[in-house]
Amino acid sequence: MYFRHFEDNAAPGSVPRPSDLTRREFLTLTTLAGTGLTLGLVLPGCAPKSQSSAVATADRLVMPFVRIAPDNTVTVICKHLEAGQGVWTGLPAIVAEELDASWEQMRVESAPAQVPLYGNLAFGGKIQGTGGSTATANSWQQLRQAGATARAMLVAAAAKQWNVPAAEITVSEGVLAHAGSGHKATFGELAARAAQELVPTAVGLKDPATFKIVGNEKLPRLDGRAKSTGKQQFAIDVMLPGMMTAVVMRPPRFGGKVSAFDATRAKAVPGVVDVVQIPRGVAVVARDMWSAKKGREALTVTWDESGAEKRGTTELMKEYRAMAGEKEAVSVVRRGEAEAALAHAMHRVEGEFEFPYLAHASMEPLTAACRLAPDKCEIWAGCQFQTVDQGNAAAAVGLKPEQVFINTLAAGGTFGRRANPESDYIAEVASIAKATEGRYPVRLIWTREDDITGGRYRPLYYHRATAAIGKDGKVAYRQRIVGQSIVADTPFAGMIKNGVDPTAVGGSAPEQYDLDHADVSWSPAKVGVPVLWWRSVENTHMAFSKEVMIDELAEAARKDPVEFRLSLLGKHPRAAGALKLVAEKSGWDKPFAKGNGRGRGVAVHESFGSVVAQVAEVTVSGDKISIDRVVCAVDCGIAVTPDVVKAQMQSGIGYGLSAALTGRITLTDGHVDQSNFHQYQVLRINEMPRAIEVYIVPSTNPPSGVGEPGTPPIAPAVANAVRSATGIRLHSLPFDLTAARRGSSQKAT
């Protein structure tokens, strides 16, 4: 998910948690945070007015983003959530580069919830959170500066200790040296002295041409070993003395409320400790997960469904189709004379597209732990919106946000699910702690069924589009999008400008191609099914219809799909560059052996500041689609950790293939039809392409997103490949060849 604009609605920040700091460190850190003299947070126009002593401690250098200890470890304080996307590797790499540290000495830990110190600069610095593929982009200058500042202080300390000019000191692989005198010292040996140095107001940053760690293809992930040996701790693994485990029974339809409940049988289940009502349902608290689950099975709840959503997805899609025909709509892009151009076209294609609700289905079901005291609330979770979660937990327990201490753990996936304005699962655990008066620490676990039926889905969407080429060669494009807004009626509603919600309808064809005539409009739908950003947000559906329509238009005009796209990318040189690279690496200009159901297709899409182009090669056998090979080119600016970039492209492709091949949440009479992985099917290893080749476009631009941009192009690339192989137009997700063979109103003219 991402934010272009948002309201100033963040919960006020807290002070850092003092557990790992000495009192003096803590006081110094908070004092500096209050005056803006924090290292690494020197924003343009906000340079410190005066120099100050560094954050001096007895034996170590402590700064907001970097800590250097006598044991020679360098710990990067990470303000972002590690959910697999690699920030625990990429952000330390930025610091290590400017610090000239050795990779082996780097460590990482999560920052406490605190704005503005740890705010996401892409969100205006007012919210601490991860999303929109912004972690590296917004940290780039901040962490380069932090690393360079720490380096300068180490050098200054060495210069004094050795009585040599600072300019003659070299730093390499975590060792400072002075050639003339033969002096050498590690960071750890100099940490205490460096902490006494003044914080420089300006430091020089490296010439990117000299980078050794940033851009290193071989950099091991800092979390690789812990995650290969079962040692990585997730929220579900938190064990606190006396801790109980809770599950919650929630309304069977969205919008339902507890009317009454009978806990007699649930309380009779051995191990069950408490049954309490919370705003979102009824919680069963027990000494372990098994007892909690059995207790929930024995619980009887009567629901008030007067305000519940009772429509099913079949009815909703029917309503959406009708809405697409209504004249009144929100204009998204209007350019040239679309109506006239479409009416007098030489080649014209039309399409209707349907996209289902999708669950995120992270492997770690939503989990959070809470310990509540009269004046303090501690939360352990894979927090994606630390300060929002802090505010929501505070409201749930009736404390001030600064009395809530957020411990951000590695998340077992998120794909956007953990970043929700209501902090649903965190508010739940806080409510349980409140209802049980803090008698014990409590851990809330969502079962997989809770997760799949729990809402906050990628919205259901319907698109209707027409694309055409006139006799003058100019392209016209008309599109209506129907579906729910993700941010309407939330604190993020400020992102909606002139009625246009970029998280619903951004990334349309006229934004991404040089089209002369365009009319893109949106009909927002009001539905009681809670929705949310899902890896790449609006691009999950906007890229699909765009790339399929453009491809079909190329076919109608008998043009090569790559050449046709390039002719429309004159004002989009990065997209053209990625497309050319993927064409070259996939051998697009070479004859492709079709037949036996084989075909190939291409797609390109820009999202989160990056461009990704993909070529998919498929084999269609009966009604089964196999993806044999995917070639991917990405322009993400400077690739800080190229192997992580490649991993994110592979991951984005796999995640997108789940949605293309099988992903679908449906509702009947307001009840979700799927409950676990047997019904909500996701990609397995046997469906993953044998070959995925990723190429990174060389760039000197600042880094841009990689967590999400790999997802949008894969579904249209596969649809275009299937059409190339079989002539069948796949316009709805997940792909259903049987239904598509039966035909529809979609046809080229």
Add this chain to the structure above:
Amino acid sequence: MAITLNVNGKAQELDVDPEMPLLWAIRDHLQLTGTKFGCGMALCGACTVHIDGQPTRSCVTPVSAAQGRQVTTIEGLATPAGHAVQEAWVSLNVPQCGYCQSGQVMSAAALLASNSKPSDADIDSAMAGNICRCATYVRIRAAIHQAAETLSATTGGHG
């Protein structure tokens, strides 16, 4: 009811419901949290452990069924295959979020114990029960091949 479990070579007595899945017994009562909960229906493989060397979904195995047998979790994985798999995992940067990887490693170690040189198809077949939402599958395949080579080299090609 008292249940005696042998986990990672250590016999331990637990007072739990005999129907409790082994997963929750080892996580909640033995505090061995490397084994993960993913679905509770043997659909995702995150909870994979070895029982007498066989990969087993602990989320649907009653703790009583594990009595008298050798249970190995990721914390106790010490076979040559297990070690080779973990080293290959680290060197190829397989994990992303990492949550499913204990189960992936346990399934991969069991595969290599029974098939010293698996093909891609063998790997797909043996690993299809282990879901990874980060889709680290391409690297899982590569890492299993690499681990097989390591094992083959250390056993003189007779792995």
